Amino acid sequence: MLYDVELTIEHGYATPAEGARTHVHLMPLTVPGRQSLITGMISATPLPDERLDRTDFFGNPVTEFAWRKPLDDLVLHLQARVQSFAAPSTLDLAPDLPGLARELNGVTDLGPQSPHHFRAASPRVAPAPEMTQFARDLLWPGITALQAVITLGRALYGEMTFDAKATDVNTPPAEAFRHRHGVCQDFTHVMIACLRGIGIPAGYVSGFLRTIPPPGKERLAGADAMHAWVRAWVGIETGWVEFDPTNDLLVGTDHIVVAHGRDYSDLSPDRGVLRTFGAQESSQAVDVIPVPVAG
């Protein structure tokens, strides 16, 4: 599938915000065999005094912006065209959990794709006994790591209610889990905590989801939002698989990857600091438009 993605993040400040600086994780990734970035452009208004484009540890593109003058408002804008490829077959070649542990012991790599980064507590996701127990109760002897991922994701989808008002960007996963509610970020963090608790390396994926309008309705411009889902490592043979617990599915061509990280803190779309005394308002608008391909 070919998509045109457009995103706008707007911040408004009641009193001028000084010393603004932000690191932006918005540009879709190129992941061989999975997705390819064809063109992309990030811009900021007002024009920043400093701009630096680089790649972070996990291989995600980052843009650093800084402004010297106080800001009344700030708009970040992304425009990108992305090709998403059909996911490879899901023939289950994953080991069982003891087998996964043995395979992990054999991995001596610490590069960006190494599962070792995704095992321990990370800044926003610490395994917790109640989540580990929840996951453990779903297992059966001989269950493969991939089956465990799917079973757990399905269980969380069944248990947790999507509620855009119940949590905010800083809600700890244990709290979202206790109340069994939240948004895609909470679903994702909870699933990561559960997977790490049973020894499956798991990380966070941020990106865009193509939403399909109800039959007979027009696609609403700007109605989409950024999305998040889980990436889990299920053995040397299969490597990483992606699962979307908010929608209970193994990720396919409808999901466009922006960044990989251990949790939200590694790849928040717009991680900024500034000094302001008044209130602050933010909004986000996303369009994911399939591009018709001839033939």
Added chain:
Amino acid sequence: MNQDTGRIAQLLRDYAVPPGVADELLDRNGQMRPVWTRFILQLAEMPAREIPALFARGDLYLRDAGVYFRHYSENAKAERDWPLSHIPVILHASEWAEIADGLTQRAELLEQVVADLYGPRQLVDNGSLPASLIGQSPEWLRPMVGIRPAGGHFLHFLAFEIGRSPDGSWFVLGDRTQAPSGAGFALENRMATTRVFPDSFARSNVTRLAGFFRAFRDALEGLREEATESGRAPHNARPAILTPGPSTDTYFEHTYIARYLGLMLLEGEDLTVQNGQVMVRTVAGLKPVSVLWRRLDASFADPMELNGHSKIGTPGLISALREGSLTMVNALGAGVLETRALMAFLPRINRALNGAPLKLPNIATWWCGQDAERAHVAAHAERMMIGSALSTSLPFSVEADTALGGKFQSTAAGGHHLPLADWIAAKGPDLVGQEAVSLSTTPAWEEGRLVPRPMTVRVFAARTPEGWKIMPGGYARIGSSGDATALAMQRGGSVADVWIVNDTPTPQDSLMQLERGRLRDTQSVLPSRAADNLVWLGRYVERCEGTIRLLRAWHTRLAETGTPEAPQLAGLADYLDGLGIEPEHRVPGALLSQLDAAEICAGKVRDRFSVDAWAALRDLARTARAINGESYPGDDSARAMGVLLHKITGFSGLVHENMYRFSGWRFLSLGRALERADHMAMLLGCFTEKDAPEGSLDLLIELGDSVMTHRRRYRVDSSTDTVVDLLALDGNNPRSILFQVEAMRDHAARLPDARINGRLQPLGRALLRMETDLAASDPGDWPAERLAGLRTTLAAIAQDLSRAYLG
């Protein structure tokens, strides 16, 4: 000689070294080691009853110098006196040379390991270090991977915790690579101990510490020069110390080291990053910084890429490191070397990389992520400390979930524990076993005799262009009981100086010689935050003085009339009420909070004014708190306020007589003048009103400390005109508003950028206007409401000051 022997025997009557441990004073045959003889002889010659007085001399030095250790209990912070164990640990220079040699080798190994972990990661790829261990360490900072440090080195300043085994050899208990503290405390221990034993010290050929600090300061200067010469940083960039701020337990040491080495002491918010260059916000604008000796843990350093909740970091700091414009001492991420489990691998890595065993072994360590090692730990649990593999604390800082000698230290963690073997099996890779070592004992003074107490020594190492330099000495931690297991070190205890003794005299040495021909630091810079604190310190101290004068006046009148209802008190009581001051309280809460505020401001700029002034301010606050419990309204309280007044003027005297006229002094003076003018404007506005109570004018003259002057100048009874003339318009009266405004204008004219292109800037203009208004007028031009209105003008001036210099 027989007499000496008798006295020594008396001194050592209870000196019983526990079986199976080495002792610093006695060799394994119970003979005194020669290196101690001179010291012990001299100690034995001192009359026993004089010794407590000698020790008190050292303690007094530390108290006067304000050496303290901050610690937290139940949200309340308290400063604890520095727990000096007065008997030094004495080691011979030849033994120390071996230790230094071993630690130099270790420092070089640590540099190799950290350079690899943030670079090619060959040690991980080839299995020398387990990928899972490093990958799970919170101290391995991913944003730092791939960043080559400016100048080429990750490590510049290290500390090692070492101990002596029962067989007499030395070993390393822990490496401190993150932001090692204690070097300043080592210096203070030295100062205090030489005051206790001046003769012994002078005659013992002890190696001086100053050379080490000089070498390190020169090394920092070298890093700065190197950054400039290679074009990575501008020519006027400077080195500085980065502190987490006054709420850190070792803040005193940061201020001390900053003063001792003559470096700026900065906090994260003093810094900003522009185009990849770290800049410090100063009263003269942004100035580049090229070398930072950080005393804060890496995770707090940059909220953009590390702990996003950090309020003490500098956004963009890592971007500057990526640019190569900043040398960090030590590199962010070096803390990964403190990971306990790493100890299990270092001996093998040194053999692999350098083809040699470690000259100084480290504490025997087994990581339970490996089958054979886990089995070994489980089988020998009774001889182990088993704890978190990723912990970066020293082996003897036992955490809740530690098993020592086969038993859990705390059952509180989780309430119930698995059986030990199951726990080790279940948590394997998260655990590390370390040999439950015995430490050597060293003499400590207790109740008139020496007793053996366990000890470890913290040793410091600095990278210099000539290689690693090891501080000759350091500080020893002394355990609080005779128990020689490392566990004893976690409870209380004290610290002692370490003397490295030579056979021949050592040269006198202090930091003052040197300077490569650079006698004066010409471009001194004052960070804006420090200036802001100095302004507020000046204001708060002056505000306290005003409050004390008001209270004294109230109590004096109460003593005269005997009743708070008397008309002479009514006006004053209303006025105090308006300020929220309750005079009938012994020391009103409002005054105590003003004193607290002054102390807090002073605490933030301790590196900028004298030790004496700091002591005077603390003495003032202490006295106020003490009086609080004792005095009674009326005459007694009036006298108590008199005492506080003398103490506060003592502080002001020390500051204004002795403080060098750097711009820091000008900001302090500006704060004081602003507050004094404001206070006088408020008093005049209130007490020159037409319906002000009887006696208001005399009260004003008294509060303005101008009774004698008024009598001499006017030779008439006070009138509104004479009082306004004297207290508002008289440029010769230091209590008048005009005098303070003139003083402010003079200070402001000497601040950076007071004029731009020859034109006065807003602060200077406002002051000139105000001065003119006051100077070119008569008392009759100043009705009460106009006098009160001066406060608005002064507030605007304070804002101009803030906008121009303090933001």
